[in-house]
Amino acid sequence: MPKSIPSTPSAPKPIAPYSVAAEANGLVFISGQVALDPATGERSPDDVEAQARKVMDNIGVILDDLGLGYDDIVKTTIFLADISTFPVVNEVYGSYFTGEPPARSTIQAGSLPGGFLVEIEVVAAR
DSSP states (O other): OOOOOOOOOOOOOSSSSOOSEEETTEEEEEEOSSSSSSOOBBBOOOHHHHHHHHHHHHHHHHHHHOOGGGEEEEEEEEESSOOHHHHHHHHHHHOOOSSSEEEEEEEEOSGGGGOOSSSEEEEEOO
């Protein structure tokens, strides 16, 4: 099955040359999301809890655009500017899953583009 780029009209507009999502073989790959307001393009405050919540909300609207939900996520990767914020991000992240959470990796990136504090990428299955 060839790759396709699905429409994600509710997502924040990409700030670099990448697609918000790509799909192949029943898997949906959602590019790393940061704390941007989809309507205005404005960033969330420099508070890791607020940014984590905005990132997870953005992932939710992208999933919804694609007819999917959080329970369809099979793998995530969380990138943190500072690993000491892990407990806060972990609590926010966990609150979005009603069933078993997906597989996950979390790494300290050192710094993220645009000075964001958290970025999350997702793989979901149809």
